[in-house]
Structures are given as C-alpha cells and as structure tokens.
Amino acid sequence: MTTHFHDQSRDRPVIAIIGGGVSGTAVAFHLMQYKPLQPGQLFIFEPRARLGAGLAYDTQDPAHRINVPAAKMSLLPDDLEHFQRWLEEGNVLAGDQTAVAANGSLFPRRGVFGRYVNTMVQPFVDSGAVTHVAERAEDVQRLDGHWVITGEAGRRVEADILVIATSHPSPQPPQPLQNALTGHPRFVADPTRPDALDAVRADDRVLVVGNGLTSADVIASLNLRGHKGPITAISRRGLRSRGHAPVKQELFGDFVSHPSRTALDLLRHVRAAIREAEGEGRSWHAVIDQVRAQGQDLWRAMPINERRRVVRHLRPFWDVHRFRVAPQVEAVSEEAISAGRLEVLAASVASVKVKDGMIGCTLRLSRSGKSLDRQFDAVVVTTGPGHRGILDSQSWIGELADAGYLAIDDAGLGLACNTASLALGADGKAAPSLFISGPLARGTFGELMGLPEVVEHAVFVAEQVASAVADYTKRAHDKPKVDSSMA
Secondary structure (H helix, E strand, C coil): CEEECCCCCCCCEEEEECCCHHHHHHHHHHHHHHHCCCCEEEEEEECCCCCCCHHHHHHCCCCECCCCHHHHHCCCCCCHHHHHHHHCCCCCCCCCCEEECCCCCCEEEEHHHHHHHHHHHHHHHHHCCCCCCCEEEEEEECCCCEEEEEEECCCCEEEEEEEEEECCCCCCCHHHHHHHHHHCCEEEEECCCCHHHHCCCCCCEEEEEEEEEHHHHHHHHHHHHCCCCCEEECCCCCCCEEECCCCCCCCCCCCCCCCCCCCHHEEEEEEEEHHHHCCCCCCCHHHHHHHHHCHHHHHHHHHHHHHHHHHHHHHHHHHHHCCCCCCHHHHHHHHHHHHCCCEEEEEEEEEEEEECCCCEEEECCCCCCEEEEECCCEEEECCCCHHHHHHHHHHHHHHHHHHCCCCEECCCEEECCCCCEEEEECCCCCEEEEEEECCCHHHHHCCCCCHHHHHHHHHEEEEEEEHHHHHHHHHHHHHHCHHHCCC
C-alpha cells in the first residue's frame, strides 16, 4: 500500500480526479496545458489499465462505432479534425473496410477513439506528471480540510482539489423485469459489461427494452455474433434513434437571440425552424445541430420547472434526433426490419412470468392500451444510464451526499453543481474545491452527453481547477514564514 501524505509546508496543491474516461482524462490533459504540474501533484483513479477509454470507448466489440463523424471528434475543441488526422496519419483504419460512410464521413470503431485519447495523455503518465492509480475509488472523506481518497487496493491520496468524473450509472431495469428475472441466465441487465451478450443464443427470441443508441448497438452486436432469432424492441413511445443527414449541412436557426422560457415555446420554435429549413431544401438535422450548439444558453434561460418539463416531455424526442446512429449500425437494424426479424413497438412491460426457463411477458401497447402476450428466451435492457440512481451507484458518492457535499440536481439528471462546476450539497452550498466534470453536471450546464460538449466542459473544469491551483499557490506564498531557528 502506497500512501501520499499531505505536507502542510508545501506550496503546491495536490489534485485528484476520480474517473479516467474521456471526462477525467480531458480535464487532466487540458490542466497540464494551463498549468504544468510537478510529479506527485495530479492523480487519476481509474481501474482500467489505460486512461482515456472509460465506459464508452473501452469496448472491443467490432460492431460498436462512434456515432459522430470523426471530423467532429477531438480532444482539442479548437482543432475539431485532430482525431481524423490522427486516424489518417497513422493509417489506423487499415483493415476496417466499412469505416467510411456513403457520404465520405469516417465512423471508426469506438475502441479506436479510446486509443486516441490515451495517446494524448500517456506521455504525461510516462513522465510522471500524471499518476494513474489503477484502482477503483473505494472511500472518499473530507478530513482536516483535505479530500482523502482510498482505492480498493489501499492506495491513499490526500488532495486539496477533487474532481468527480465518474461514468454513468448502470441502466435501471423496469421493476417487473427486475423482480422476475434477477438471476435468470439470459437476463442482460447491463449490456455494457464485457461479453454480456454471450448469454444470448443464436436462435433466441430476444426482447430489447429501450430503443436508443444502446439498443441499436445491441442489435448490431447480436447480428455480428450470428444471431438469427426474432427481436422485439420496445419503448414507451416506440421512437428509434435517427440516422445522419445524407449530406453535410450548415447549422440553421437562432434560438438564443430570444430564448424560449418554456418547454412549449421551445418546441414551437424548433418545429417552426424545421419547417423553414425544409422550405430551403435542408433537413431537420441542421436545426437540431443548432439547438445542440446553443443548448447551454437555452437551458440556462429556462426556470427549473420548465427544465423539468423538457426532461419529462421532450427529452425522448430530443434523444432520438440528437443521438444519431452510425450509418453502419443503422443499416443492420433497417435490414432486420425489412427481413421481418426486428419488430419495434411502442409498449412497456406490464408483467413477467418465467416457466421452464421461458420468459412470458405481457406488453402494454402505449397508443391503444391493449396488451400482447409474448414468449422470449432472453431479455436485454438498454434503457440508458440510471442518472437518478447516481447517489446509490457507488458507496463513497452516497456517503459524500450524507455528509452534505453532494446532491441530485433539481432536474434529476445528475449531481448538483453551480456555474463554476463546483458541487452543491442539499443545502445549496458549494463544497470546497470539489468539482463535477462530464455528463453528471448537465442538470446545470444542459447538453453534456455528446463528445464535443463533454470535452468543452472538461476544458472549462480544467480552467476552474487551474484557477484554484493559482489561488492555493498565492495563499501559500503569502503565508508568513516560520523561522526554524526560533522554533
């Protein structure tokens, strides 16, 4: 066990980041650009062997691809084509014949982007400027004015500044499924786990609960594994993630000059802009992309009760238009629908019974209220991250909440924080030097699920941390020196 003790006499603060996926790694990378640090100052707790991949980009499944063109994926917000140049200069896509879409855009496998992010931060790890603690954070406490983080293998770091950049909580299965299928060998509650789909056999009748990006990934993965059985995919509204525009388009619309103050007005504004765009020969993609680009300003303009209405009523429609399926993944679902192997329903699970291993489900159709009785061999949950369960996702997060340092944000999207991304407790007070980076901060910052926005937010958090480092250093320098001869 290695322990890093806090030296009260030092004039350089220690920073700890919990989570070494894109959010945490991007904070570390950009912090090093703003404020070169000394070895022993910056620690990242990340149990994976390499930094940068995280949950999203650690997958080795060849069916999983980035769902944004490579030309818009970059760790450098001011150089959006950096990742694409990295691909081309390193001939990284050799052997991946399907990476190029019909419109010429590149959609490499997701694991490739994880490698790219790692190459950006690894030189700092190799030089000792960044210390990768390859352990899961097990305990976090506030002691004597410092954050004390203990890893699952016993590594202990005492930090002056802490950044929480953890991954999304796992999906939360609908209660009827949870009650009836816990322990069933072909119940896949979290398809993001490595080899989770090994449980599904080639001829199994599969129920996929959820119709978003993860659902499309699961269907593509099953297809690549040779699955030939029928698939039923359900969601309450029966909406599926849409594909990309056939040709590149400029952003269209203006949503910030006179920002909507209500969810209904925003909906009307977006619909009007789409009609106008279509009148000029454009598609809805250009409008949604503009809403996304101006999303943080839109979100901040709305009072909290209207933000909640957006989450409750408009989020499902936003998600399927905003989070688009890579063309290669979309083609698999379209082919399965055409062949009659994939059925998409607007429905929910009303009840579940298991007999002789067979899973009997009563599905309640959303539009008619009628019910369907179906038999399945396997069930896969793809309902997306369970953000409302963040406080229960890891014990140390719940304990920090109990201690008054963390709370769920008012919109129920993640952890509460202020506009400086400092964590807020239930009393609304900012925790000292405790920052939130990544999607868990979107209750305050709005759109924070896509890679470009995640990186931009990480840059912002890095700026805030750099400022905190400068303040700490100034205070240390201004502190009266003790004459050792008089001690």
